[in-house]
Amino acid sequence: MSNRPLNVGLVGGGRGAFIVHPHQKAIHFDGTRRVVAGALFPDPKIALAEAEKWPYPIRGYGSYDDMIAAQRDLPADQRLDYVLIVTPNFVHFDPAMKALKAGIPVFCEKPLTVTLKESADLVKAVRKLNMPFGVAHTYLGHWTSRFSRYIVRSGLLGEVRWVDSYYIQGWLATKVEATGNQQAVWRTNPKMAGGSGCGGDIGTHALMQLRYVTGLNVTQLSAQLERFVEGRALDDHFTIYCVLNNGAKALVRASQISIGHKNDLGIEVCGTKGTLRWRQEEPESITIHLANQPDRVYWRGAVTPGDGFLPKDVPADLMAEPTAPSGHPEAFHDAFARLHRCFEADVRKWQAKEKFACDGSKYANVEDGWTGIAFIETCLKSSARKGAWMRMPKPI
Numbered sequence: 442m443s444n445r446p447l448n449v450g451l452v453g454g455g456r457g458a459f460i461v462h463p464h465q466k467a468i469h470f471d472g473t474r475r476v477v478a479g480a481l482f483p484d485p486k487i488a489l490a491e492a493e494k495w496p497y498p499i500r501g502y503g504s505y506d507d508m509i510a511a512q513r514d515l516p517a518d519q520r521l522d523y524v525l526i527v528t529p530n531f532v533h534f535d536p537a538m539k540a541l542k543a544g545i546p547v548f549c550e551k552p553l554t555v556t557l558k559e560s561a562d563l564v565k566a567v568r569k570l571n572m573p574f575g576v577a578h579t580y581l582g583h584w585t586s587r588f589s590r591y592i593v594r595s596g597l598l599g600e601v602r603w604v605d606s607y608y609i610q611g612w613l614a615t616k617v618e619a620t621g622n623q624q625a626v627w628r629t630n631p632k633m634a635g636g637s638g639c640g641g642d643i644g645t646h647a648l649m650q651l652r653y654v655t656g657l658n659v660t661q662l663s664a665q666l667e668r669f670v671e672g673r674a675l676d677d678h679f680t681i682y683c684v685l686n687n688g689a690k691a692l693v694r695a696s697q698i699s700i701g702h703k704n705d706l707g708i709e710v711c712g713t714k715g716t717l718r719w720r721q722e723e724p725e726s727i728t729i730h731l732a733n734q735p736d737r738v739y740w741r742g743a744v745t746p747g748d749g750f751l752p753k754d755v756p757a758d759l760m761a762e763p764t765a766p767s768g769h770p771e772a773f774h775d776a777f778a779r780l781h782r783c784f785e786a787d788v789r790k791w792q793a794k795e796k797f798a799c800d801g802s803k804y805a806n807v808e809d810g811w812t813g814i815a816f817i818e819t820c821l822k823s824s825a826r827k828g829a830w831m832r833m834p835k836p837i
Contacts, residue, residue, distance in 0.1 A: 448477045450521040450537045452505045453528035455481030455491030461527045467777030480505040480561040481783040505536040509543045529627040541566050546573040552645050553810025555635035559618040560811040567807045576805040578649040582776030583724045584741045604691040606651040608643040613697035624787030637817050638675025642696035643656035645813040650708050657685040663828045665816045669698045742767030780804045
């Protein structure tokens, strides 16, 4: 297996785009990946100009079609090993499908697409081609998310009864899109964001956190998608009551009009033996509540197996994951880096024709992306019927 750095190409990311910057920093985090090319904007002239202004030298292309086509004529060690798609939602499907058909693995920002049919087509393509495909649900990259997953799925809290998974913001409490704010303009435009604004943008993160930590899926839901800002085209408040496949209940909620909240993603899992609480704005620790016992707080990098709650055989790979000693905080960029590091491992195995998992245990996969869109579409139908209970579609 080659140990040269993997070559990554960007689709999107020009003209002040936000999300590309933590991604590109994360790609360079370990020295084993590097951004080498980009099709950074829909207008070819602007795309090339943006590439010229990139902080370090990259090959600029006028379009992602040009970038993908150019790979055929490059020496093997200069070709793209995967593409990162950081465009608005409506430009996820086309470059993803074209990259897959060209034999290039894909790491795509969430939500996967804007329609369930597009998501299903990507699932089928990934399965047929047997290629790595990741969806950038950032917060799964926090070590504490993985530790939470271990605790809940190991049964240490007993059977899950109730989950509250949320993502609360306040930045759209006024009609920011009317001021020309680039991030607000596309997120509130149905043609660019899809059928749900708040739900598609951050509600999918809350859903993914629930599914990743608990291993449970939503089977039925009753949804309220609301618009508090007058004249806004899409929902800015998202409240979903859910039934999970083990019979437990859950609340998946999101808001972008709650003044004072910034990126307040969190989860509370209540089991028959105890409760787990985690917030990504305080990502270094999780809190465990057990009946008639003092609260237990576990810090990343300072976990002791066999302490009376944790078993002695906490997985070695989980214990080895922290990149800095406890008290030296990991954060947002580290979460991105952990996702890219795990995706890199699968890309290298695929290139070496070795078996790779891509099973959702280290980063969200294409099936997780499909589930997110199925959830949003079911929520839209339920909300249109004043919160009527609806069943989730069966997985494809």
